[in-house]
Amino acid sequence: MKHLQEFQLVVVSPFEYSRQLKKDTGKKIVGYTCSYTPEEIILAAGAHPLRFFGTQENTSLADSHLQSYCCSMVRGILEEGLSGRANLLDGMVFPHTCDSIQRLSDIWRMNIPCGFHLDVILPVKLDTASSLDYMLDVLRKFRKEIGDALKTDITDTAMEKAITTMNSIRQSIRGIYDIRSQNPRLMPGEDLYTLVRASMIMERERASKLLAETLAELQAQAGKTQEDKKLKRIILAGGVCNHPDIYPMVEEAGGAIVWDDFCTGARYFSEIIKKGADPLFRIAERLINRVVCPAKHIDLDGRARHIIDLVREKDVQGVIFLLLKFCDPHAFDYPYIKQSLDEAGIPVMLMEINDPIPSGGQLATRLEAFLEML
Amino acid sequence: MSDTNIEKNINKVKSEKKMREIMTAYYIDAKTARQNNKKVAWITSGGPVEPLIAMDIIPVYPENHGAMIGASKMGIDLCEKAEAMGYSNDLCSYARADISCCTVNGGPIGGLPEPDMLVCCNNICGTVMKWYEVQARYFKVPLFIYDTPFLHKEYSAEVKRYVLRQMEEYITFLENVTGRKMDRDRMMEVGRISFEGSQLWQAVLDTAISKPSPMTAFDAFFHLALIVTLRGTNLSVEYYKGLLAEMQERAKAGIGAIPNEKYRLLWDNLPIWYRMKWLSKKFAEHDACLVADTYTSAWCGSMEYIDVNNFIGSAAEAYTRSYLNLGVDKMAEIVLSMIDKYDIDGIVMHSNRSCKPYSFGQYDIQKIVERERGIPSLLIEADMVDERSFSESQIETRIDAFIEMIRGNKAARR
Numbered sequence: 001m002k003h004l005q006e007f008q009l010v011v012v013s014p015f016e017y018s019r020q021l022k023k024d025t026g027k028k029i030v031g032y033t034c035s036y037t038p039e040e041i042i043l044a045a046g047a048h049p050l051r052f053f054g055t056q057e058n059t060s061l062a063d064s065h066l067q068s069y070c071c072s073m074v075r076g077i078l079e080e081g082l083s084g085r086a087n088l089l090d091g092m093v094f095p096h097t098c099d100s101i102q103r104l105s106d107i108w109r110m111n112i113p114c115g116f117h118l119d120v121i122l123p124v125k126l127d128t129a130s131s132l133d134y135m136l137d138v139l140r141k142f143r144k145e146i147g148d149a150l151k152t153d154i155t156d157t158a159m160e161k162a163i164t165t166m167n168s169i170r171q172s173i174r175g176i177y178d179i180r181s182q183n184p185r186l187m188p189g190e191d192l193y194t195l196v197r198a199s200m201i202m203e204r205e206r207a208s209k210l211l212a213e214t215l216a217e218l219q220a221q222a223g224k225t226q227e228d229k230k231l232k233r234i235i236l237a238g239g240v241c242n243h244p245d246i247y248p249m250v251e252e253a254g255g256a257i258v259w260d261d262f263c264t265g266a267r268y269f270s271e272i273i274k275k276g277a278d279p280l281f282r283i284a285e286r287l288i289n290r291v292v293c294p295a296k297h298i299d300l301d302g303r304a305r306h307i308i309d310l311v312r313e314k315d316v317q318g319v320i321f322l323l324l325k326f327c328d329p330h331a332f333d334y335p336y337i338k339q340s341l342d343e344a345g346i347p348v349m350l351m352e353i354n355d356p357i358p359s360g361g362q363l364a365t366r367l368e369a370f371l372e373m374l
Numbered sequence: 375m376s377d378t379n380i381e382k383n384i385n386k387v388k389s390e391k392k393m394r395e396i397m398t399a400y401y402i403d404a405k406t407a408r409q410n411n412k413k414v415a416w417i418t419s420g421g422p423v424e425p426l427i428a429m430d431i432i433p434v435y436p437e438n439h440g441a442m443i444g445a446s447k448m449g450i451d452l453c454e455k456a457e458a459m460g461y462s463n464d465l466c467s468y469a470r471a472d473i474s475c476c477t478v479n480g481g482p483i484g485g486l487p488e489p490d491m492l493v494c495c496n497n498i499c500g501t502v503m504k505w506y507e508v509q510a511r512y513f514k515v516p517l518f519i520y521d522t523p524f525l526h527k528e529y530s531a532e533v534k535r536y537v538l539r540q541m542e543e544y545i546t547f548l549e550n551v552t553g554r555k556m557d558r559d560r561m562m563e564v565g566r567i568s569f570e571g572s573q574l575w576q577a578v579l580d581t582a583i584s585k586p587s588p589m590t591a592f593d594a595f596f597h598l599a600l601i602v603t604l605r606g607t608n609l610s611v612e613y614y615k616g617l618l619a620e621m622q623e624r625a626k627a628g629i630g631a632i633p634n635e636k637y638r639l640l641w642d643n644l645p646i647w648y649r650m651k652w653l654s655k656k657f658a659e660h661d662a663c664l665v666a667d668t669y670t671s672a673w674c675g676s677m678e679y680i681d682v683n684n685f686i687g688s689a690a691e692a693y694t695r696s697y698l699n700l701g702v703d704k705m706a707e708i709v710l711s712m713i714d715k716y717d718i719d720g721i722v723m724h725s726n727r728s729c730k731p732y733s734f735g736q737y738d739i740q741k742i743v744e745r746e747r748g749i750p751s752l753l754i755e756a757d758m759v760d761e762r763s764f765s766e767s768q769i770e771t772r773i774d775a776f777i778e779m780i781r782g783n784k785a786a787r788r
Contacts (some may be wrong), residue, residue, distance in 0.1 A: 065737050067755075069464060069727045099500045102524050103734035106702035109526070110738060119526040123536070124496055124503060125519045130539040134523075137532035297503055297519055300511050326464050328730070332504035335460030336511060352462075 002217055003210045004191055007198035014201045015080075018050050019088045021203055028090035028150055030115075033077060033104070034097045035263040036122055036293065038139055038283050040273070043162035043204055044154045045146050047090065051200035052077045053242055053264065055085075065107050071326040072354060073240050074100045081112040091116035091149055093142075096124070098295040098329050116149040118142065125297040126288045135287065139280045159279040165204050170269035172211035173199060177259060177266065179218050181314050183225050184233070184256035186218055189247030192257075196265055230254070232374045235310055237261040237337075238322035239293075239330050243357045246322065253368040259314045261307055262322075267291045294329035303333055304340035311346050317374040318347040320367075325354040347374055384658055385624070385631050387593055389617045396609060397599055404432045405487045413490040413552055416509065418502045419602050420672065420696050421495035421520060422544065422689055424568050427606040428561040429548050434486050435603050436505075440468030443475065444647025444759035446482040453760050455480075466728040467759035469505040476512060489513055491551045493544070495520040497696040499731045518547045522694040526701045529691065537690040545686075565685025568606035569677070574614035575601045576674040581621040582665040582716055586630025588621045591641040591664040592654040593631065601673045632658040637780050638717055641667035642709065642739070643724035643732050644758040649766075656770065660777040666716040668709060672697045675708070702735035706742040713747050720780045721751040728757050750783055752776035 010017045018029050028047040032039070042049040054076020061082035062075045080086045092114065094105035109117045120142050123131040147154045173196055180186050195214065199207040232255040236246065241262045250257055260266050270291040273282045291306055292298045307319060319341060323330055334350070341348050349370040351363070407414045415426050419437040426433045443449055449467060455474035457463050463470075471481070479485035492515060494506035503519060510517040520540055523533045545556050578597070581588050597617060604610040624630075639657065641664045646653065657664055676695040681688040697705065712718065721743055723736050740751045752772060757763035 066734055067725050067727075067737075070730070070734060096524055099731040100734060102500075102526075103702065103731060105526060106735055107738055109701075110703055119524075121523045121526070121533075123521055123523070124500065125521045128543065130536060130543065131521065133539075134532060134536035137535070141530075141532060294504070295500060297507065300507055300517075323462070328465060328501055329504055331462040331465050332469075332501075332508065334462075336508070338460055 001187060001191060001214055003214055004194070006210065007194050007202075010198045010202050011194050014050065015085050015088060017201060018048065021048060022088060025203070027203075029088055030091045030093055030146070031086060031089050032093040032095070033101055034095045035268050036095045036097065036287060036296075037093055037120065038142065038287070039204075040159065040162040040166050040279070040283055041139070041143050041146060041154065042093070043165060044143075044158040045150045045152055046158070047146075047150055048203060050089075052080060052086075053197070053240060055079050056242060065111065069326055070100055071324050073242070073324060073327075074104045078104055078107060081108055081114070086112075087114050089114040091118065091146070093118045093120060093146075095120040096122050097293070098327075100326070100328075116146075118145055118149070122287070124295070126292070127298050132284060132288065135284045136280055139284055143280065156279060163273045163279060163282070165208050167272045168208045169199055169204065169211055170272050172208070172215045173269040175215045176211070176218060177269075179215070179222055181258040183222055183227065184231055184258055185225050185228055186221060189251060189257045190244045193241070193244045193247055193265075196268065200264070200268065231256045232318065232371045233258045233314065233316045234371075235259050235261065235307070235314065235316050235319045236265075236322055237307055237319055238353075239324050239327050240264045241322055243322070243353065245357055249364055249367055250320075250371070253364065253371045255367075255371045258316060259310055261291065261303075261310065263293055267293065294333045301336070301340070304337045307337060308340065308344050308346065311341075311344075316346075318349065318370065320349045320351060320370070323350065323352050325352055384633070384654065385629060387589065387597070387617070388620055389613070390596065392613065392616070393597060393599065396604070396613060400603060401483055404434050405483075407432050407487055414487050415491045415493050416486070416489040416506075417493040418495050418498060418506070420498040420693065420698070421493055422541070422693050424564045424606045424685065424689065425545055425548055425556065425561065426493070427568075428564040429552060429554065429556055431491075431548065431552065432487075433603065434489065436472040436486065436509075437468050438599060438603055439475070439481065439483075439486050440471050440759055441645070441647050442483070443471045443481045445650065447648045447761065448481055449648060449759035450761050452480060453762075463760075464727070466499075466501045466505070467757055468728065469501060469508075471759055472505070473508055473512075476509070489515055491515050491547075492517040493520065494518070495522060495693060497522040497693055497699045499698065499729065501730075516547070516551055518544055520544060520693075522696075522699055525695065525699055525704075529695060533694065534691065537694045538687060541686050541690045562682075562685060564606045565680075565689065566682045567608060567611055569680050569682050569685070571601055571605055571607075571610045571614060572674040572677045572680075574611060574618055576671070576677065578614060578618050578621055579666065579671055579674070581618070581625050584625035585638075585717070586628070586632070586635035587638065587663050587665040587716075588624035588629060588631055589665075590631045590654065591667040591670070592645075592650050594667060594670040595645040595650065598670045598673065605673070630663065632661070632663045634661045635663045636661035637663070637719045637777065637784070639664045640709070640712055640716065640718045640721045641669070641724070642721060642736065643726045644669055644729060646724060646754070646756050646764065647758055648761050649756075649764060652766075656773055660773070662720075662777055662780070664722065666712055666718070668697065668705075668712065671712075698731050702738055705735065706739045709739055709743060710746055713743065713749065718749065719784060720749050720776065722776075723751055723753045724758075725753050725755045726758055727755075727763050728759065748783075750776065750779045
């Protein structure tokens with residue numbers, strides 16, 4: 001892949017990258033924590049949205065604000081702020097997600113002085129007319145507030161341009177997922193991980209261009225690789241995935257990860273924004289129609305149905321759940337999804353993840369055993 | 375004073391017996407609802423219960439049930455059963471205990487009566503929504519989610535519109551499930567009674583301002599049951615009138631809840647249900663009285679927003695402004711005001727593994743309290759129902775050290 005190195009550089013040092021971007025372009029940098037963030041509005045304000053995943057290194061500063069039973073993502077994000085590594089930010093945006101991120105926003109606001117602080121308190125239920133109206137109110141307010149904070153008027157033209165960029169990014173990543181799902185050998189899973197993650201950090205116009213070129217490059221190669229019928233086709237599911245190691249582990253055990261249900265993966269590019277009049281309405285529409293996060297409510301069994309549909313559609317043999325320790329919304333959903341998959345005859349493996357991922361041996365052995373069984 | 379003497383001298387509240395009778399009658403009523411052609415709704419502890427009462431639907435509280443399971447030390451068994459069902463042991467122990475309890479009809483009262491509907495208000499946490507989704511799948515009954523956006527900084531115009539509209543959606547939901555129209559006059563009346571109950575509950579808690587305090591937070595944890603489960607009924611109003619009179623009498627006569635009150639403490643977070651007696655004795659031995667807490671005042675904390683002439687409209691706001699639905703800095707402000715109101719010497723924080731929204735931010739509140747009021751705090755790592763998270767010897771040592779600190783602190787201030 002021609003652009004791999006550029007993607008890798010961005011993923012390895014997101015803050016240095018953003019600092020340089022700020023220096024070169026004068027763009028304001030706006031951090032965010034969740035895939036429900038309306039990035040289009042940040043882009044339309046002329047700013048650069050930078051997704052936070054949380055450091056997996058030492059978190060001693062965050063430890064004096066959060067108890068031991070807080071997930072490593074929230075702890076890692078707070079550490080980025082407290083350590084000063086994120087002091088390049090012009091502002092931070094916290095969409096309402098779960099109980100822990102909700103408190104993270106408070107603790108961040110009370111302890112970390114870096115630019116403006118905006119809470120985008122989206123509705124938790126997404127299945128009623130009043131929640132849609134409320135979501136529109138919240139988006140309208142966010143457009144106004146971030147415009148004020150960045151001293152700019154966000155025009156509809158700028159909104160349309162941002163929507164086009166984000167749609168292009170989402171479509172390219174989906175295209176790459178699709179083509180790779182048909183030819184898993186085309187690209188190591190770890191590279192796919194890098195590319196998706198980079199697209200949440202990189203300047204979006206640039207990301208859009210590189211992703212489109214990468215898709216074209218893969219399309220050109222697609223015919224040339226031999227399909228490997230023996231590969232065990234796997235889906236990963238969970239919340240955030242901060243573990244590129246899992247991809248080579250599965251591949252070495254004779255499997256290929258052909259799709260995922262992560263908010264740092266397929267849920268990020270799920271659904272594009274439709275054409276139409278009111279840009280905010282169309283953004284809201286996407287947020288409601290996209291694959292749902294378990295911290296939101298849209299129905300009672302949609303997540304299980306989605307995963308089962310993916311298994312059928314992508315011709316998958318097994319599902320591996322990566323449950324981040326202390327992630328309540330996912331932990332509550334796991335038993336019913338597992339039961340639904342059992343009933344559908346789909347093998348499931350559960351891996352509880354607490355950063356950093358335990359090294360080597362044991363996990364690899366479990367993966368091998370699971371893949372062998374398929 | 376020897377241990378048994380301390381226990382004997384902790385002043386028992388006379389109303390306790392009556393409370394047990396009322397609660398027993400309430401659960402019998404709820405468990406025989408089907409025979410009496412009544413509908414049962416399960417509702418979250420912070421949810422708007424008044425419309426249920428107004429429509430003659432029996433409200434049942436899985437959280438109150440969770441507390442009962444904890445207090446009867448049946449938590450470990452039920453939590454382990456939930457874990458065997460695939461629920462992580464890091465999840466809320468109320469939820470775990472309730473989820474498994476349904477499948478075995480276990481617990482101290484042989485399980486709750488089956489619901490005809492579920493009403494979940496997320497003004498206390500996001501956990502309740504996931505928990506109620508589990509139960510909606512299990513019982514296959516309609517679920518209403520009352521979504522109260524989190525108030526990091528303000529109660530905004532858009533939040534106001536959203537929660538107000540949901541009040542009407544909620545009523546429509548109840549009308550659809552029961553097939554009956556709501557009697558709006560009756561609703562007004564229930565609202566008025568609910569407000570009166572909350573006022574009385576606040577007045578009961580306020581008697582702890584007296585020195586010595588006629589009641590402890592442990593008493594409050596016990597007597598809370600009615601304002602949670604029977605809010606909006608005359609029964610609860612009558613009960614709290616009696617309790618208030620008893621507390622006022624005690625205060626007047628200078629009778630303290632513990633034999634020799636020297637230190638006044640504030641409790642934060644849910645109770646540790648399975649160790650109430652032990653903790654209450656432990657603090658009493660040190661002449662320390664937990665006079666107030668942030669938990670039981672949650673059922674009257676946003677009362678100021680209630681307008682009895684527009685109950686439905688104003689309740690939407692009051693319920694959204696619940697203590698756990700506020701930013702950490704606002705919570706710290708409330709803690710500071712309670713410290714002043716009850717003349718507190720130290721704060722005991724239960725860092726509760728089961729309750730992330732209540733517990734995350736405690737370290738920050740601790741620092742604010744120390745900075746603003748110069749009083750020490752103790753953080754107890756535990757869980758409200760799951761005893762496996764409770765380390766007695768460690769906590770005992772820490773309580774001893776904490777009291778020493780308060781003693782030193784008070785001496786230095788003199």
